[in-house]
Amino acid sequence: MQQLEVKLGKRAYPILAGPGLLGSAQLLARHAGAAKLLVVTDDVVGPLWLSRLEQGLIGRPFEACVLPGGEEQKTLGNVAIIIDALVAARLNRDGMVLALGGGVIGDVAGFAAASYQRGIPIVQLPTTLLAMVDSSVGGKTGVNHPGGKNLIGAFHQPSAVIADTDTLSTLPDRQLRAGLTEIVKAALVADAPFFSWLEANVAKLLARESAAVEEAIRRACAIKAAIVVEDEREQGRRALLNLGHTFGHAIEAGSGYGHVLHGEAVAAGLVLAAELSARTGRIADAVVTRVRNVLAAAGLPVDPPRLGRARMLELMAMDKKVKGGEIRLVLLDGIGKAVVTADYPRKALEALLDERTGT
């Protein structure tokens, strides 16, 4: 089992990753020991893994709230459904939410837990690679709005993240690949040796070799945890983790949620961010090639859909990093060296979008 601590003082919590964790009564008693529990899951993951979790809870009673699966379920309406379930289960601040599923379940259940009674504890039980390395860690919760991704939400740290890597056995290949995007992103932001390791090991990850997968989860979580500890509420450095996401969120919103996976949209976004970095003299073209190649090797899309420059800019303007009308972007000064900046020629961005997404 891999173990990490997110060192956030009074809000510190462990990240545990390894096989068989959902069925570990000892682990769950320690980290999910509340008297009243509501398990939130979806109709894809629930039938596969809820019974394993039930073993781990050894006879402790819990209520379950099962939502439909899919990115298009990341709505305020589903937050209200979870809150109805919390009220029906008569949970108070000494109760606890267990979020069993991918990023959507973690984000929706996280926002419900953040908002119910102004905040009750939540344990994240991620079952997708993306949720294990990214969305379950760091306390960002939220739902989508037709106007943009994650426009409604809260910062609410979990009490623990318990990633049972057995659950990856039922993850579709497309979802596994989408999770690799955030691992590549983490390396690009802050860890050049890890990026080289990924270039060398991407085939093992696609083959789900457990040693490689656990290593990738640990290293990606460590990068994220270190940045979150420095800047919990995204006043500064944490925005680096948004590399590829301003483009990616626009691609997701413009394509209609659910048509393109988050990880797929961000993969194309990472390439666009690298390309703009090269066009503005920050990095060599060879670096762009490395970024493209590792994502392509992971089977991810490296070209954005043809949404058109105007629509892309409109959607990018809803980004939370926008200040005074300026679209601030995360660009690369090299592998492992991301920067948040508005210091790029607007014309370079427009030309890039013209070429890559259509005028």
Add this chain to the structure above:
Amino acid sequence: MQQLEVKLGKRAYPILAGPGLLGSAQLLARHAGAAKLLVVTDDVVGPLWLSRLEQGLIGRPFEACVLPGGEEQKTLGNVAIIIDALVAARLNRDGMVLALGGGVIGDVAGFAAASYQRGIPIVQLPTTLLAMVDSSVGGKTGVNHPGGKNLIGAFHQPSAVIADTDTLSTLPDRQLRAGLTEIVKAALVADAPFFSWLEANVAKLLARESAAVEEAIRRACAIKAAIVVEDEREQGRRALLNLGHTFGHAIEAGSGYGHVLHGEAVAAGLVLAAELSARTGRIADAVVTRVRNVLAAAGLPVDPPRLGRARMLELMAMDKKVKGGEIRLVLLDGIGKAVVTADYPRKALEALLDERTGT
């Protein structure tokens, strides 16, 4: 003008109270200086006071979101409407919400501001006595659920509270009286001399004498600000401000939101809390009489509706102070001496509810 500071470190903010503040361009430029503004108000306060605020904003553009008035509007649905308006106005984290109205507007707009992009600034512009002395101060935001009051919400401190006491001139008498409840409560919790002052000055407050009103606002806000600074997220001492509210929330929910004003329900709740304190030997009956009398002198109800013991207990069990199934209550050890406790005989509570609300 009265001025106070809520000393919450990085989240510190001023409370300003006095006549003419909404029209003060200097004050608004200083405390509501964001480039993009969304004013949230209701269809009662908006027609009366939005034009005054517009004078204060001297030509600065703003968007307005006008909700229907009334306690029954304190819903997640209206939070979604405000968020739609924020998206339509293309506000980002450098924008700002101005909440012009009573407690409902402040709480709903506050939760929308807390949740939009995971938190944007809000300035509270309270126009009711209750909002000026209580709900606009301290960062509690939220909406009701059919299962209970304020079950959905967030802690989100405002950037400033600007209370234009001119707005009280259009406040109905019933609403003014309901505001007096929270002033009496503040004194009961922590300030015996202020309670005596209230006994002597309740007639002046009902007559809206401005010197008395401003004095009451300042002293009530000072009590609340001091407690909030000690315990921003209600881990301990802040729960004292809930004196009368476990009973009061049950009365409100049981009566149907909007039928009984919050301040009216809490007035009856304060009397019940005092009565239970007397029955359990914490205070003399003479103290209960003083509590009843000052509330009755303010024209407030001092007897609860006949909801019945079972329904009252059921509704009280949804209170956020419940721990391990025990209803913790705020009781009085004297005027100005409130305590949070589960140390009372359950039978005493049941007998009180039997007598006062019906078996």
